[in-house]
Amino acid sequence: MSEPMTALGGAVYDGVVTVREAPATGMVLLRADLSDSAVQEAVRAVIGLSVPGQRGTAFAGSTGLLWLSPDEMIILGSHAESRARVAALDDALGSAHALVCDVSDARAVFTLEGRGLREILAKLAPVDMAPDRFAPGEVRRTRLAQVAAAFWLRDEASAQVICFRSVAQYVFDLLSDAADPANELRHFPR
Amino acid sequence: MLILTCPYCGVAAEETELAPGGEAHLTRFGPGSDDAEFESYLFYRENPKGVHFERWRHANGCGKWFHAARCTNTLEVFGTYPAQTTEPPAALREAISAKRPGWSWRSFSEET
Structure with missing residues (x-):
């Protein structure tokens, strides 16, 4: 079988959190x-x-x-x-x-790593990201800015985001922009 | 900002996660109906000031259609319930009666 290709070839952005496209x-x-x-x-x-x-x-x-x-x-x-x-x-x-x-090739998967990920997701999704309202173990289907996505926390310092492959670049840019150190928020206790 | 709790996934979803689906509990008149019935099905709506029943879809979420009861005057939400029904649940109608005595909407009212 041919080699699976991810949408962005494993793109990485290092900011407040590390945004990384997950392997296939x-x-x-x-x-x-x-x-x-x-x-x-x-x-x-x-x-x-x-x-x-x-x-x-x-x-x-x-x-x-x-x-x-x-x-x-x-x-x-x-x-x-x-x-x-x-x-x-x-x-x-x-x-x-x-x-x-x-549906393995239908979506793109991103990993967020770092303590600031609650603020990153809260900037983009209409979801209460307070630690007592959204805990690891819950998956939330919602929107990130203008496109449908879903995310869950693996623990307090890592999260996974999935979206459709066709909007992978858009979601990567959104997450990267939200994780820009110049835009850092410290809203939730860390 | 309208916040409706999706009865399928339990999320208190804000308006931007939802897609409106118009008035609830319409009776469909299709082939075989007369013109007046078909016209009423297509065009006649309650458009009330006060208690109202609507269809919504949790579009940026679990994707399910559901029903919501709310007040168009104050935006107070009385409750939401699944779409697989032809009438609001009794408990919800009682809750509305407690808050809006004398309400009525299409064939539903405080007494029924």
């Missing part, structure tokens, strides 16, 4: 009623993680589950694995009403 990430989209026990069991059997609750995430190593809506979930993993994962999930889901699709 596998993403499998699952559309199904996530409260259906047959679906939950199939996911547990194939992925080894329990389906997270509302706006929840679940991680084990490089594998992760992101709750996107009551009937939509993204399964993160290695890019090379995702095709096999689609087949395995399709098998395990059997006759359950579900759609599984490899």
Whole structure:
């Protein structure tokens, strides 16, 4: 198979936080009623993680589950694995009403590293980023300036942002501009 | 700024995350209906000053359509509820009655 290419070739910006385009990430989209026990069991059997609750995430190593809506979930993993994962999930889901699709190349993934990331995201998204309102483990689908995106915190000093590949440059520029040291905010306690 | 809580993902979403979908609980008149019914379905709206029921979509979010009850006069939001229904839930109607005695909207009112 051909070599996967990320949208921006691993672009990096060093500012208040380090904005870095993540290496090619596998993403499998699952559309199904996530409260259906047959679906939950199939996911547990194939992925080894329990389906997270509302706006929840679940991680084990490089594998992760992101709750996107009551009937939509993204399964993160290695890019090379995702095709096999689609087949395995399709098998395990059997006759359950579900759609599984490899969308690994549909999106761009960015990593933010540094203590100032709450302010960076708060500048761009209509989300309360106060530490007691948005904690690691929650995934938030929202907008960054003018485009749809989603993000979650891995811990207080690192976050991941995903957006559609077609707007990768726009989102990278937004994040870089927000992370410019000349624009630094210190709103939240660090 | 209008803030509506999406009943599907639980996010208190502000207006820029949402897309408006017009009036809620319309009865569709399609093929086979007479002109007057079709005209009312297409064009006749309540446009009230006061209690109002609307459709919204959490467009920059979980993407789901839902219903919202609010006051067009004060922008007070009475509540939101899922789209898979043809009428507002009883608990919400009671809450509206407590705040706006005597309200009515289309076939819904304080008494029903």
